[in-house]
Amino acid sequence: MKLNRRAIFGGITAGTLALGLAACGGGSDDENGSDGDLASGEINASGASFPDAFYAAAIEAYAEVNPDLIVSYNPTGSGTGKSEFGEGLNDFAGTDSLVKDEEVEPGTYQYLPTVAAPITVAYNLPEAGDLQFEQETLAAIFQGDITTWNDEAIAAANPEADLPDTAITLAVRSDGSGTTTNFSKFLDEATDTWTLGSGDTIEWPGNSIAGEKNTGVAQIIQDTEGSIGYIDLADATEVGLVTASVENAEGAFVAPTLEGATAALDGAELNDDLSYNPLNAAGAESYPITAPTYLIIHTEYEDAETAAGVKEFITFLLTDGQDLAADAHFAALPEGLRQQALDALNSTIAD
The missing domain is CATH 3.40.190.10 (Periplasmic binding protein-like II)
Known part of the structure; x- marks a missing residue:
């Protein structure tokens, strides 16, 4: 699927992303009034194939904003993504299902909802x-x-x-x-x-x-x-x-x-860990097999550069990136849930 990402994101620049990060606690202006430094390096993820079209669109759009941070996502399936996350083989993972204790050690990860479909x-x-x-x-x-x-x-x-x-x-x-x-x-x-x-x-x-x-x-x-x-x-x-x-x-x-x-x-009820279940939700207009999808991030990163990259990219995903959802055939998060996901990201990966 080839979307016209450049047309959609033609007005987004590195400056607007940096300002957005600053508003979320992820960036700062220096004494000369610049927009702050963006992340660099490389981060990799794997997991659910269900949201791959959305993540591919977001990664392509993000590369135009910040070409110095290379983001890769391998749609291996939720099971493999969670397994690789638990083994430390990726920097974050995508999953449409909740994590079991035998897959990832409890208390070492945070759910971040991204879109639904x-x-x-x-x-x-x-x-x-x-x-x-x-x-x-x-x-x-x-x-x-x-x-x-x-x-x-x-x-x-x-x-x-x-x-x-x-x-x-x-x-x-x-x-x-x-x-x-x-x-x-x-x-x-x-x-x-x-x-x-x-x-x-x-x-x-x-x-x-x-x-x-x-x-x-x-x-x-x-x-x-x-x-x-x-x-x-x-x-x-x-x-x-x-x-x-x-x-x-x-x-x-x-x-x-x-x-x-x-x-x-x-019509879905949000849990304390930001997981939720929209399946067979109430409402005459609700499609009954609507699935959430999440990213899971580590509560601790050994490498500060990796942590900064993960935070910056997912901040983009939860802000400007939400505008890509519909063209990729996904529903963007409701505003309240989107803000809670951003808050969880900022508290998990602190500056």
């Missing part, structure tokens, strides 16, 4: 047209209880659709994934019949094909007629997949849009 239910059924799914029907499909497209449960919610007797192929993740966690958590919390639990990995039924990262799932759906899978909005849009409307907590069928994700954010 719908997890779409995408499918390849050329003659069917636009479909909608009840929550219980999705649970039955993804645990292998419904195996053909003309099943009466699918037909009941889609009376006008031309549903063939084609076998259903599930497109799922092969790697440890926060997208999998949030999708399975939604089915676990929203339905009475889901039996496969929730987590970064799931033992899917035999009619599934597994792909690596969201891009791998997208490829399976694109190549396999009769397939259905779960994938972030950015990757679904990038390859032109057809996505379904999903029943929400109010019984309304809602399409996966940024407006639906924003409505879900408004």
Whole structure:
């Protein structure tokens, strides 16, 4: 996906970033009235592939603001990112799922929410047209209880659709994934019949094909007629997949849009550690499979230059970088949550 980042950020300069950092406690003016020094060097991160389109756009835009700090993000999946963070192999990590004690030592990291987005239910059924799914029907499909497209449960919610007797192929993740966690958590919390639990990995039924990262799932759906899978909005849009409307907590069928994700954010409760759960949130306009995504940073950095670089880049991500979210198919954080994330960043990495 190639966005016109230069046009979006044409008015942002190193000076405006430095002033923003100063306002957040991350920079200072010298006696001659300059805007303060920006960070330099190199910082690296790995983790969730779900927000990769947003992070790639932000890194590209940030490079125009401060070319002296090289930022890299490797979308390895949430599980690998958390594991590498716990082993000290990256400077910060991206994750769509919460950290377990065996992954990272408790008390050594801080969650920083960045954006949110719908997890779409995408499918390849050329003659069917636009479909909608009840929550219980999705649970039955993804645990292998419904195996053909003309099943009466699918037909009941889609009376006008031309549903063939084609076998259903599930497109799922092969790697440890926060997208999998949030999708399975939604089915676990929203339905009475889901039996496969929730987590970064799931033992899917035999009619599934597994792909690596969201891009791998997208490829399976694109190549396999009769397939259905779960994938972030950015990757679904990038390859032109057809996505379904999903029943929400109010019984309304809602399409996966940024407006639906924003409505879900408004209905979510924030925890003390800045984690939150917008899945199946209240509100008639809420898209029910809206997933948060986070960066996790260390509470202590051995290298002051690395700490300064991490703080500067994430400050950019939480301020000017939020303007990139919509073009990358993500919902920006509500103002109150964005400010709390900035406060947490500034208190964790003090000057």
